[in-house]
Amino acid sequence: MITPYTSNLNPSQEGIPDYDVAVIGCGVSGANIARRLSAYKIRVAVLEKAADVSFGTSKANSGIVHGGFHHNKKYLKARLELLGNLMFERLRRELDFPFKRCGIIVAALHEDEMKAVEHLYMQGVENGVIGIELCSRERLLELEPKLSSDTVGGLYAPGGGIVEPYRFVFALVESAMKNGVHFYTNYRVSAAERDNAAGRWTVRAADGRSIRARFVVNAAGLFADEVSSIFGGEQFKITGRKGEYYLLDRMTKARPERVVFPVPTSVSKGMLVIPTVEGTVLVGPTAEATENKEDFSTTSERLEQILDSGRKMIPSLSRNDVITNFAGIRPVLDEDFYIEPSKKAPAFVQVAGIQSPGLTASPAIGEYVKDLLKGIGLELTERSDWDPFVDRRPRARELSPFELDSLIAQDPAWGNVVCRCENVTEAEIVEAIRMGHHTLDGVKYFTRAQMGRCQGGFCTYKIIKIIMRETGLSYEAITKHGGESRVLEGEL
Amino acid sequence: MKELRYDAVVIGGGAAGMAAALEIDAAGFSCAIVEREDHLGGILMQCIHNGFGLHEFSEELTGPEFAERFATKVAASKIAVYLGTTVTNFKAEGISESGASVKELICSSTDFGVMRILARTVVLAMGCRERNRGNVRIPGSRPAGVFTAGLAQRLVNIEGYIPGKEVVIIGSGDIGLIMARRMSWVGCHVKAVVEIMPYPSGLTRNIVQCLHDFNIPLYLSSQTTNIFGNHRVEGVEVTPMENGALVPEKAFRIDCDTVLLSVGLVPENELSKDAGVELNATTNGPIVDSTMMTNVDGVFACGNVLHVHDLVDWVAEEARATGRNAAGWLKGERPTMQVRVKAGSNVRYANPGKLDPRRDNKVYLRSLIVKNDAVLELRLDNRVIRSIKKGHVQPSEMITLNIGPKDLDGVGSDSALELAIL
Numbered sequence: 001m002i003t004p005y006t007s008n009l010n011p012s013q014e015g016i017p018d019y020d021v022a023v024i025g026c027g028v029s030g031a032n033i034a035r036r037l038s039a040y041k042i043r044v045a046v047l048e049k050a051a052d053v054s055f056g057t058s059k060a061n062s063g064i065v066h067g068g069f070h071h072n073k074k075y076l077k078a079r080l081e082l083l084g085n086l087m088f089e090r091l092r093r094e095l096d097f098p099f100k101r102c103g104i105i106v107a108a109l110h111e112d113e114m115k116a117v118e119h120l121y122m123q124g125v126e127n128g129v130i131g132i133e134l135c136s137r138e139r140l141l142e143l144e145p146k147l148s149s150d151t152v153g154g155l156y157a158p159g160g161g162i163v164e165p166y167r168f169v170f171a172l173v174e175s176a177m178k179n180g181v182h183f184y185t186n187y188r189v190s191a192a193e194r195d196n197a198a199g200r201w202t203v204r205a206a207d208g209r210s211i212r213a214r215f216v217v218n219a220a221g222l223f224a225d226e227v228s229s230i231f232g233g234e235q236f237k238i239t240g241r242k243g244e245y246y247l248l249d250r251m252t253k254a255r256p257e258r259v260v261f262p263v264p265t266s267v268s269k270g271m272l273v274i275p276t277v278e279g280t281v282l283v284g285p286t287a288e289a290t291e292n293k294e295d296f297s298t299t300s301e302r303l304e305q306i307l308d309s310g311r312k313m314i315p316s317l318s319r320n321d322v323i324t325n326f327a328g329i330r331p332v333l334d335e336d337f338y339i340e341p342s343k344k345a346p347a348f349v350q351v352a353g354i355q356s357p358g359l360t361a362s363p364a365i366g367e368y369v370k371d372l373l374k375g376i377g378l379e380l381t382e383r384s385d386w387d388p389f390v391d392r393r394p395r396a397r398e399l400s401p402f403e404l405d406s407l408i409a410q411d412p413a414w415g416n417v418v419c420r421c422e423n424v425t426e427a428e429i430v431e432a433i434r435m436g437h438h439t440l441d442g443v444k445y446f447t448r449a450q451m452g453r454c455q456g457g458f459c460t461y462k463i464i465k466i467i468m469r470e471t472g473l474s475y476e477a478i479t480k481h482g483g484e485s486r487v488l489e490g491e492l
Numbered sequence: 493m494k495e496l497r498y499d500a501v502v503i504g505g506g507a508a509g510m511a512a513a514l515e516i517d518a519a520g521f522s523c524a525i526v527e528r529e530d531h532l533g534g535i536l537m538q539c540i541h542n543g544f545g546l547h548e549f550s551e552e553l554t555g556p557e558f559a560e561r562f563a564t565k566v567a568a569s570k571i572a573v574y575l576g577t578t579v580t581n582f583k584a585e586g587i588s589e590s591g592a593s594v595k596e597l598i599c600s601s602t603d604f605g606v607m608r609i610l611a612r613t614v615v616l617a618m619g620c621r622e623r624n625r626g627n628v629r630i631p632g633s634r635p636a637g638v639f640t641a642g643l644a645q646r647l648v649n650i651e652g653y654i655p656g657k658e659v660v661i662i663g664s665g666d667i668g669l670i671m672a673r674r675m676s677w678v679g680c681h682v683k684a685v686v687e688i689m690p691y692p693s694g695l696t697r698n699i700v701q702c703l704h705d706f707n708i709p710l711y712l713s714s715q716t717t718n719i720f721g722n723h724r725v726e727g728v729e730v731t732p733m734e735n736g737a738l739v740p741e742k743a744f745r746i747d748c749d750t751v752l753l754s755v756g757l758v759p760e761n762e763l764s765k766d767a768g769v770e771l772n773a774t775t776n777g778p779i780v781d782s783t784m785m786t787n788v789d790g791v792f793a794c795g796n797v798l799h800v801h802d803l804v805d806w807v808a809e810e811a812r813a814t815g816r817n818a819a820g821w822l823k824g825e826r827p828t829m830q831v832r833v834k835a836g837s838n839v840r841y842a843n844p845g846k847l848d849p850r851r852d853n854k855v856y857l858r859s860l861i862v863k864n865d866a867v868l869e870l871r872l873d874n875r876v877i878r879s880i881k882k883g884h885v886q887p888s889e890m891i892t893l894n895i896g897p898k899d900l901d902g903v904g905s906d907s908a909l910e911l912a913i914l
Contacts, residue, residue, distance in 0.1 A: 247626070251765065294722055297633040324626030326634060401581075401598050405493045405606035412602035417528065417578035421762075425600070440636075453762075455624040457640045461651055475653055480636035484723035487636050488647070489749065490654030492678060 008177040009436040010184055017182070019045045020378065022203055022213035024189055024227050027058035028165060029354050030219035031172035032366030037373075038179035039388075040380040045211055046173075046181060047203065049188040049223075051482020052442040054169035056221050058359070059445060060245070060296070060328025062274055062285060063165045064259055066357040067104040067157030069124030069132060070269060077337045080361035080368060082127055085159060087363040094388040095171035097164060098277035103258040104160030105135075105143060107313050109150045113263040117155050120264075124157060131158040146256050146314050160259060162277050165359055166445040174390045174435065179383070184209070185436075186482065192216070192231045194346060201231070201347065215347045215378055217369060222293045222331045224352035233345035236338070238352065240293040240329040243285025244302045246310075249453050250279040252321035254314050262313060269356065271309040273317070278422075278448060283310040283317065285328065296327045323453045330355040337361070339368060341376050349373060393431065397423040418466070419459045421452025429463060433470040441481040443467070464488070494607040498524045498572070499822055501597060501611040503579050503763065506534025507804045508795020508811040509617035510562040515815025516615075517569045521822050524572040524609065526579055526599055532566060533559030534619055535642065536804065538649045541670055543697070547805035558804060577601035584614065584767035584788045595767075595790065613818050616764055616778065616786075616793040617811065620757040620800055622667070625719075628755045630662070632719030635726070641667040641754040645674065654678055656750025660728050661685045662716045666694040666802060666888075668754020673702035675752075683746055685710045686730050691862045693756070693888050695802055716751075717743060725749050757800045767791065774841045775799040782830050782848040783817035784810070792818045799843050799856065802890050806856065813854065831903050836871065836912030838863075840887065847909060849900035855893045859885040859913050868893070871910040872903065885913055 011017075021037055023030045026048035034046045050056065065088055071078035092099045108117050117134070124132040133139070133156045140154045141147055177183060188206040195202070204210040220227040225238045248254065255275050262270035268287035276282055286302045303325055310317045333353025342348040349372050351365065358365075374380050396404055396414065408415040413427035424447045432446035440456075443449060443463055450456030450463065464478050464487065479485045502513045505527030516523040531537060536544070539555030546552060549561065566573060581598035588594060589610060597609040622640040639647070639655050645667060647653045659675050661668045664687040672682045685703060690713045692699050703710055711730060715738060718729035728751060731743040759777040761769065770787045772779045777798040778786040785792050794814035795807045830846035833855065842857040859866075868880040868891065877899055885891065893911075900909070 251762065295633070296722070297718070297720075298631040300629070300631045300717065303629060303631060319629070322626055322629060323624070325629065325631070396600070401493055401606045401608070404600065408600070408602065408605040415600050415602035415605060416576065417580065417600055420528065420578060423580060454621045455626055457622050457624055457643050460639075460643055461646050465651070481723075485636040486724060487655075488653045489656045490678075492648065492652040492654065 005178045006434065006436055008180065008182050011182050016202070017045070017211050019043045019182070019211060019213040021215045021217065021373065022047060022201070022211060023217045023219055025218070025220040025224070026053040026169070026173065026183065027056050027219065027221050028054070028169050028359050028362040029351050029365050030217070031169045031176070032362045033217055033219060033351070033369045034181050035172040035176040036366035036370045038176045038181045039383060039386045041383050042378070042380070044176070044181045045213065046176070046183045047187040047189055047205070047211070048183065048185050051186055051439050051479065052437055053173050053183065053185070054166040054445065055441070055481060057328055057330060058169050059166045060326055061165055061243070061330070061359060062272060062282065063163050063276060064104070064274065064359065065099070065101070065161035065163055066360040067124070067132070067160035068127050068129040069120050069155070069157055070264065070357070072123060073127050075336045076339065077357060077361060078127065080337065080364040081357040083364035083367070084361040088161065088163070091363060095175055095390055096392050097167040097171040099161060099163045099168070100277050101159060101161040102275065103156060103158045104261060105140065105258050106155040106261045106263060107140060107147055108152050108154050108263050109148065109312060111152055114153055116263045117153065121155050129157060129159060132156070144256050144258055144260060146254065146316060147260070148313055148315050150312070162259060162274060163359065164277050170446060171390060175388065178390060179386055184211070189227060189230060196346070199347070215349070215373055215376070217349045217351060217373070219351040221354070222329060224331065224350070228342070228350060228352070231342070231345045231348050233342040233348055233350065236333060236352065238331045238333055240290040241332045241355070242288050242290040242327050242329050244298045244306060244327045245282055245284030245325060246303060246306050246322050247324045247326070248281040248283065248317070248321040249323050252281055252318070254316040254318065254321065255281045256314060260313050262309065271306055273310050273314050283307070290329060293329060296329065298325050298327050324455055339365065339372070341372055347376060349376070395428060396425045418462050419447070419449035419452065421454050422448040424449040426466060429466050430470055433467055438467060438471055438473070439479050439481050440464070440487065494604055496524070496607060496609045498522045498609065498611045500613045500615065500818055501526060501595070501609055502615040502617055503582070503597070504534065504617035504619055504797070505532040505573065505575070506617065506619050506795065507536060507559065507562060507807045508619070508797070509615070510566050511808045511811035512615045512617055512794055512815035512818065513571050514562070514565055514569060515812050516819050517571050519816070519819030521819055522570070524574060525566070526574045526577050526597065526609070528576070528578040530576045532563045532573065532575070538642070538646050539670070540649050541674070544804050547803065548808050562808070574599065574601060574604065576603060577607070579763060582614070582763045582767045584791050613790040613792065613822055615814060615818055616769070616791065616797050617795050618760045618763065618797045620759045620796040622753070623756040623758055625753055630716050630719060633722055635719070635721040635724050637721070637725035637749055638719065638751045638753070641665070641671045641752045644752050645671055648674060648678060654680065656725070657681065658683060658748040659750045659752060660746050660748045661752045661754060663687060663753060663755035664692040664694050664699070664710060665754035665756060666698050668752060669694045669698040669702040671752055671754070672708050673706060676706045676708070682706065682708050683748055684708070684730070686714050686716050687712050688715050688733070689713070691886060695888060719751060725751055757796065759797045759800065761797060764793070764797070772841065772845070775843065780844045781846040782827055782844055782851070782853060783821065784814040784844055785817065785821065790821060799841070802888060806890060806892065809854070810856065829905050831900055832908040834908050834910040836910040838913040839911050842911050847895055847900065849903050850897055852894060852896045855895055855911070857891050857893065857911055859887055859891065861913065862886040863913070867914045869912045869914055870895070870899065871912065872900065873907050
């Protein structure tokens with residue numbers, strides 16, 4: 001498959017390229033902002049410090065499209081959540097990423113929790129959430145028969161859903177790339193200078209590259225505080241709140257039909273049981289402040305908490321079904337999102353503290369930031385040739401035998417099952433590599449190969465060989481997630 | 493889409509699959525092997541060390557040599573071999589052709605496209621996979637440099653790459669022990685093998701030849717409680733256990749750049765489950781009767797997909813019997829009466845789950861305990877019928893046992909044979 005627009009990934013240019021807008025950070029916020037801006041006649045660049053997009057908070061979270069009842073509408077985050085939620089159908093039609101409006105349940109296990117549930121219900125009604133119901137025990141068990149018999153009642157929000165967050169980001173990036181946005185990876189912003197006469201920022205990377213831009217958006221997630229400092233913007237401190245998760249095999253008997261939440265506490269929405277769009281089950285997250293924003297380690301104590309907590313709601317959860325555990329870190333600033341033009345740095349928009357419900361809100365954040373940029377002087381003229389659609393990509397596991405057979409006739413690589421656990425073929429791996437995903441993790445998030453029950457035990461060496469063949473990289477350049485994460489240390 | 497028909501299809505072309513297919517072919521039935529790799533032999537091909545074939549061929553062979561003996565016979569037979577072909581769907585019930593019930597396999601292959609294969613009988617011989625870090629829930633960070641021992645073995649022995657230089661091996665399973673020696677040979681420093689149990693989980697001969705001979709320390713009753721490093725592994729934390737509980741104040745760190753996991757094998761039965769095959773919760777393999785047939789009529793299982801073996805020789809022997817039984821089933825032979833086998837004291841499991849009192853049966857069992865001068869006791873309906881002296885038993889060494897019509901004289905259909913280790 002030929003995808004010419006991948007030339008917009010790390011484009012080679014002479015001199016210092018000039019853009020209208022530079023977005024720093026390519027998580028789900030940055031990707032939505034870039035994609036939204038790609039509809040206008042402006043030049044946009046996205047600068048990402050990691051080896052691939054969606055490698056930060058956006059890759060390790062619950063993957064929930066929230067139901068709009070957890071937060072009061074006085075908060076910007078609640079208003080953006082409500083708007084963002086409604087934008088997912090259209091985005092899915094345009095971008096073909098896994099999303100399902102499966103509904104969200106909040107299950108109360110004690111009578112005393114019902115007060116809090118009623119409060120959530122009233123808040124949902126106040127927020128205008130469509131179809132939200134307060135449920136009796138009987139109604140809730142009918143909606144979700146796997147719930148514990150201790151369930152006393154709860155809440156049901158049919159508009160909540162599930163999404164594969166990294167696939168969402170990849171699709172947004174592909175769409176933006178297709179419409180001319182430039183993406184730079186391994187671009188760790190290290191310095192910035194403002195030329196007020198020219199009305200330009202020069203944004204320098206640690207590796208010596210630089211670009212110029214009239215406007216800069218700070219969507220740097222956990223590191224938005226550092227980026228703000230570099231640009232002479234507001235001083236604030238993003239703290240990390242780590243969330244650990246367990247991933248369960250798709251064969252587990254504990255897979256619910258809907259996302260199951262406990263009754264929230266003042267600190268967090270609690271540990272949930274999530275049926276992922278791709279068929280596995282996720283349990284978590286914990287919520288714990290962490291000093292080191294690059295420490296994604298898990299602990300046995302927290303992991304035990306997750307299982308205990310999950311089992312209270314769904315007793316059939318078994319540790320035998322666990323295939324992996326991981327942690328993500330939410331960027332915490334204040335109670336609310338901080339999205340506004342800087343009062344200190346010119347032509348600089350802060351998009352910081354995007355913790356939950358950031359993924360849900362992200363399409364609305366794109367819209368909101370577009371309007372903020374317009375408000376501070378960015379002229380926006382719609383492009384007549386903007387194409388909101390990306391090509392639909394076949395996946396062997398979703399095809400009928402007849403469809404797959406005809407694909408194999410065109411390209412035999414469709415017949416080579418590389419990842420047996422998730423049924424991923426060589427053709428899909430090659431496509432991931434051609435789309436610019438050159439690390440083992442990048443290939444994993446794009447294709448699901450190595451994401452199943454054997455966790456790459458059988459297919460890792462095959463994927464390494466395919467990456468080397470397709471890119472011409474030597475074995476020393478094969479990494480798990482870029483940088484120093486080298487996979488092989490020598491040759492015989 | 494290609495459509496093919498055979499009397500029997502064997503899923504998997506390792507030692508078990510080849511041995512079973514050869515028997516079916518020898519009995520005159522049409523038979524196919526479907527193998528996802530580009531070669532027969534399965535995981536034996538990366539086991540380039542010797543120690544294979546002592547029972548089967550009365551000589552010591554390497555893995556590829558052992559496999560070649562069977563592959564040569566397969567090549568000389570009428571067996572159809574589909575390499576590079578993965579079964580993606582297996583339906584064993586509800587499909588019939590000209591009035592007879594058949595099984596349906598949907599397979600993907602670069603050479604043949606998608607194939608639909610119909611067969612009267614299916615032999616499951618898919619082998620097993622390695623348990624990984626997630627399965628044993630080792631906490632810590634998730635850097636590059638954590639491999640299952642089998643993946644590392646593949647990288648070194650076939651692909652020609654060295655996964656790392658300073659190695660800690662978690663778990664003392666046989667592949668881990670073999671890799672301790674292999675990594676030492678390629679110039680790596682194997683700093684420790686860490687085993688959670690108070691005894692090694694691999695064969696004694698491997699402890700001697702792969703650890704003692706290379707002065708590699710083995711930490712028993714020790715749990716790996718952390719893996720350090722954000723990008724590449726930087727070390728592990730090991731916490732000793734006393735009386736089954738962790739002693740955190742005795743925890744220590746070992747610096748390393750690579751972690752190999754040898755923490756057990758799991759039969760790969762996802763296809764079997766799709767087809768409605770019932771599994772034994774202890775072995776994770778199908779529950780089989782005296783003919784190695786699962787609960788699904790005409791679907792048999794043998795080798796590591798049935799239960800994890802420690803010697804390929806026993807795999808070949810078990811698979812041959814299974815192949816003969818599958819051929820018998822095709823001829824219409826059915827056991828008239830079967831005696832249930834029960835795992836008694838100190839026995840983890842015994843396979844098969846039923847015995848035919850009219851025939852010679854081979855039983856494979858594993859001990860739960862480590863013991864010298866043990867006694868294996870056979871109790872038929874609570875009456876001791878035989879006591880066998882065992883110089884030494886341990887969980888890592890499978891025990892085999894012949895039980896014939898003499899032992900089972902006069903049993904009824906409600907009878908049960910209990911096996912106990914005392």
